[in-house]
Amino acid sequence: MSESDRSDGVKRLFADTVRETMDGAAYGAWRTITAPEAVSLVFGFPYPDALPNEAIGDAFDVVLETDHEDALQYAGGDYADAITNTVVEQSRSRGIECTAEEVHLTNGATHAIDTVAQTFLDPDDTIAVEAPSFMGALRLFRNYGVDIEGYELDENGLDVDAFAADLAAREAADEPLPKLLYTVPDFQNPTGVTLSADRRDRLLELAETYDFLIVEDDPYGQLRFDGSTPPPIKSLDDTGRVIRIDTFSKTIAPGIRTGWVVADEAIVRELERINAGGENVLTLGAVARYCEAVDFEAGIDELCAGYRKRRDRMLDALDERMPPGASWSEPEGGFFVWLEFPDGIDAEELLPTAAEEGVTFLPGTYFYHDDAGSNQARLSFSYATPDEIEDGIAALARATHKAMSPVEASDD
Ligand SMILES: Cc1ncc(COP(=O)(O)O)c(C=O)c1O
The missing domain is CATH 3.40.640.10 (Type I PLP-dependent aspartate aminotransferase-like (Major domain))
Structure with missing residues (x-):
């Protein structure tokens, strides 16, 4: 029996709920969205120096x-x-x-x-x-x-x-x-x-x-x-x-x-x-x-200072660079900014261009129980350095501009 015959045979033994969700991505599959040269705004990870x-x-x-x-x-x-x-x-x-x-x-x-x-x-x-x-x-x-x-x-x-x-x-x-x-x-x-x-x-x-x-x-x-x-x-x-x-x-x-x-x-x-x-x-x-x-509380204060710096750089860069029609949340804490692209932009389709420009993010569709969220994205400010975050948002703005005017972009 070939290996694939054998695994097909085993499939029928999985629980119903496992078979029904089998083609879905595994827990943590989002961690595979990487482009080595690009700034990653994908991960909701603490920045390396935050780890004791x-x-x-x-x-x-x-x-x-x-x-x-x-x-x-x-x-x-x-x-x-x-x-x-x-x-x-x-x-x-x-x-x-x-x-x-x-x-x-x-x-x-x-x-x-x-x-x-x-x-x-x-x-x-x-x-x-x-x-x-x-x-x-x-x-x-x-x-x-x-x-x-x-x-x-x-x-x-x-x-x-x-x-x-x-x-x-x-x-x-x-x-x-x-x-x-x-x-x-x-x-x-x-x-x-x-x-x-x-x-x-x-x-x-x-x-x-x-x-x-x-x-x-x-x-x-x-x-x-x-x-x-x-x-x-x-x-x-x-x-x-x-x-x-x-x-x-x-x-x-x-x-x-x-x-x-x-x-x-x-x-x-x-x-x-x-x-x-x-x-x-x-x-x-x-x-x-x-x-x-x-001193746990003092440690939290230090973490907050590190994350605040990152959040501020992200919000400032979004203000400066993103084209009209884009909007985003302004969190008072935590790790994430939620971005809505200008009408007509699909975040998942934008991802390859964004990666070429130098940034990756998580498309909004990942966060819905249904198929909503196609022109939204999660931008994490927790992991990259403030300078990288600024570069990442500049890259995101360039990719967004290109997607808004594809004819001009192809003339570049
Ligand atoms: C809302 C929420 N719950 C749970 C987790 C995971 O927490 P843990 O690493 O403790 O499993 C995360 C992020 O990683 C989160 O954002």
């Missing part, structure tokens, strides 16, 4: 020495145990009153989203998302065979009025209501917008009225450069309808793969039961030790 290699190395040394007997055992030692308290304290400092029993540790926020999806979603359930939304979450939700309903955002985050109107219409028409609303309220990926405080209150009311849970995914909330911070939705939750997801990926480093859920104890119990395989206790111990050894 030395302090993390020291933390591992201390854990291995101090918890000598247990650091490498299944359950880990005292430092691994201490991470839950670290998370509880950090949550409290953001107004989220929780206990150790209300915390579930994960290998990053993505793992947390997957565990929540696994715990709550049945095939054909409905899940509500922002449109656009974090593409990693969209891909995960598709794995569960659910109907994904998208709701637009404006400069104040999710359009809660439109969401409420749709919920009412669904109820009246006896159509399925969502079980979960997945939202990234602060410096949303990909738009950079933040959900206003009054809309947070309103979402909690809607969750009560229409009986759904709010999954609040907040990796960027601490990376605010301007303005004031609305309270986390979880901090306003007195009915247990909010499942909060957080991560150290953006405040320490993505490579440590450490995230968590804060939710009602009854939910956390089920997450723990569903999520087999145990925790990476050595790393958890090192993260706990790192948080004990460094």
Whole structure:
């Protein structure tokens, strides 16, 4: 039997939801958009100097020495145990009153989203998302065979009025209501917008009225450069309808793969039961030790200074260079600017020209549950240097000008 016959034979054994999503790109496929000479505005990665290699190395040394007997055992030692308290304290400092029993540790926020999806979603359930939304979450939700309903955002985050109107219409028409609303309220990926405080209150009311849970995914909330911070939705939750997801990926480093859920104890119990395989206790111990050894808040201030510089350069360059008809978000924190090209420009078609000019970005279509977003793009300012960002936006403006006047461009 040839290899392809054999793999065709195996295909029929995959789960329905796997077969249905098989031709879709794999999680992380966007990382393959590269052009070696071009400035990459693709990655939502921290810039290299933001990563605390030395302090993390020291933390591992201390854990291995101090918890000598247990650091490498299944359950880990005292430092691994201490991470839950670290998370509880950090949550409290953001107004989220929780206990150790209300915390579930994960290998990053993505793992947390997957565990929540696994715990709550049945095939054909409905899940509500922002449109656009974090593409990693969209891909995960598709794995569960659910109907994904998208709701637009404006400069104040999710359009809660439109969401409420749709919920009412669904109820009246006896159509399925969502079980979960997945939202990234602060410096949303990909738009950079933040959900206003009054809309947070309103979402909690809607969750009560229409009986759904709010999954609040907040990796960027601490990376605010301007303005004031609305309270986390979880901090306003007195009915247990909010499942909060957080991560150290953006405040320490993505490579440590450490995230968590804060939710009602009854939910956390089920997450723990569903999520087999145990925790990476050595790393958890090192993260706990790192948080004990460094001034975490001062570290965040430093990160914010680094990201603010990058954001400012990107916004200034967009102002200076982009042709009329283009518009973009002006985030007060986080990693991303969301760009809308002038009418008639398809972001995916523009990408090869943009790469030739010296920049890459992620086309907007990646971030929708349907086929919307063709003239939008996510520009990440988190990874490149400020000078590279300026060059990248200049290249993007040149490519956009060319696409707007293809005849002139071909005369060049
Ligand atoms: C909204 C959102 N959630 C989750 C993640 C992934 O977090 P983690 O690296 O902890 O899996 C990201 C970005 O990488 C994100 O933008």
